[in-house]
Amino acid sequence: MRIKFDFSKNKSLNVAWVIVVLFFSMAQVYSYATSRFFERVDDDRIELIHADNFRYDEVLYPGAQRVSGKVEIRHKGMTLKCDSAVLYQQSNSFEAMGNVRMIQGDTLSLTSDSIFYDGLEQIAKARRKVRLTHRGRILTADSLNYDRVFGKGYYFECGTLKDGKNTLTSDWGEYYTSTRKANFYYSVKLVNQKFTLTTDTLMYDTHTKWSHVLGPSNIISGESRIYTTDAYYNSNSEEVQLYQSSHLYSKNRNMRGDSIFYDKKKGVMEAFRDIYFEDPDNNINFFGDYCWYNEFTGEAFAYGRALAKDYSNPRDTLFVHADTIRMYTYNKDTDSLYRVIHGYRHARAFRSDIQAVCDSLVGNSLLKRLDLYYDPIVWSANKQILGEEINAFSNDSTIDSVRVERQALMVERIDSLHYNQVAGELMRAYFDEKKQIRENRVDGNVYVIFYPIEKDSVMLYQNYTETTQLRMFMQDGKLKRLWTNAAKGFLYPIGMAPADQTHLNNFAWFDYIRPRDKYDLFEWRGKKTGTELKESVRREAPMQKLKSRKKRK
Helix, strand or coil, rough: CCCCCCCCCCCHHHHHHHHHHHHHHHHEEEEEHHHCCCCCCCCCEEEEEEECEECCCCCCCCCCEEEEEEEEECCCEEEEEEEEEEEEECCEEEEEEEEEEEEEECCEEEEEEEEEEECCCCCCEEEEEEEEECCCCCEEEEEEEEEECCEEEECCCEEEEEEEEEEEEEEEEECCCCCCEEEEEEEEEEEEECCEEEEEEEEEECCEEEEEEEEEEEEEEHHHHHEEEEEECCCCCCCEEEEEEEEEEEECCCEEEEEEECCCCCCCCEEEEEEEEEHHHHCCCEEEEEEEEEEECCCCEEEEEEEEEEEECCCCEEEEEEEEEEEHHHHHCCCCCCEEEEEEEEEEEEEEEEEEEEEEEEECCCCCCEEEEECEEEEEECCEEECCCEEEEECEEEEEEEEEEEEEEEEEEECCCEEEEEEEEEEEEEEEECCCCEEEEEEEEEEEEEEEEECCCCCCCEEHHHHHHHHHEECCCCCEEECCEEEEEEEEEEECCCHHCCCCCCCCCCCCCCCCCCCCCCCCCCCCCCCCCCCCCCCCCCCCCCCCHHHHC
């Protein structure tokens, strides 16, 4: 049966009916199209939650649907909102535009002007005004790709990561949301209120605040500056670990080594292997296998082929070696600052005009004094001084005088057979501006063997003298005048003196021990058996014995 409607008689009804037919037709078409596009075969399909407007145009968007107005899309735990989007059913992807915001959980959000999202690979490509926020960290860039599978966001046309007080910029970078670690490459700069770091490559852990830099790098923090090619730096604790021959400058202190560890809060530096430490304020350098320095107290020490260089004398440098060298600073950061240096075990020193060997030494910049202990020997030109303790005093970086206590002996070598010798309990030698002895004072059990030189440089006699006090006045290295109190002496023609009066009891010429140059300081050569100083007792405390109970009764 066929029913025919005639709308000619009722035009209003005709119009209404047309509207109803068109409405249901459009609804059916929309329902069919959306069901075909968003028919969920499995959970991997992109899901359209809401859109105010829908458009299907095979000419403008072949195989795609255009939606707009409060668009909301979901995919595998991610929600994206935008002004408009183009949905591609076949490739399971979409392009979102205008006020795009992608949210994943309650810890990550990504905003930009546009995002192209691939649902198969779960990669979002954000462009223009990109901002990735994760647990308080903000990553901004003009272009950024985010891989949801690996939790990785990376940019390639300059970007900035802000993490609390730290701001990192670079040409290329990547951030991992799962581990909260970031890598930055090319023109990297890390800025903090306390420091600035520039490098080529930086690996940064936003959780621990440790940074690992590779390539030529500089770290500047106040008066401290670090140059390195391989280092770890903590922006919270301000700890630094430097490798690959790094260099650290801190408050006019320089340290270099294969490995350096620096704690800025504690002010402590440590260096290992092939180290170099410079103290310009005191004109001192340290070298060795290990060095430690505290910039707050000014204390430092080095060991393992330790070497100190004192270049306070601009014309000559003093090199000092010992198994361990230690430096103490007093009245730091004042005009009264001075330092004390200790050298322990196998100490050897070399300067072109003076050399020394001893077991240990102490140098005091306030007193301008160097003390040598335990079998010390000092050489200057053809002269040798030894005793139980030697104190050397300087004036304006040049030697002023030498004091020798107990078993003091000064020997001057004339040739391989003849030596001028002076021995006593206390000896004081004074030097002139040419660093030559101008006066020598000897007190207590003085013994002298002396070979006068005639005007024609010929030796005719030998003098042997025993006294309690002696004063020798020199000029240009030659004896000018001699004074002594009551003395017993003999004058012998050359070669006629008894054997026991040609060499004093404690005579020895230690040329085989003397440092030949600064490179010879590390070879320790001890005295031959029988040439050591005799043991002497300076002070002997009286032994008190308590009477036994039996005797008291």
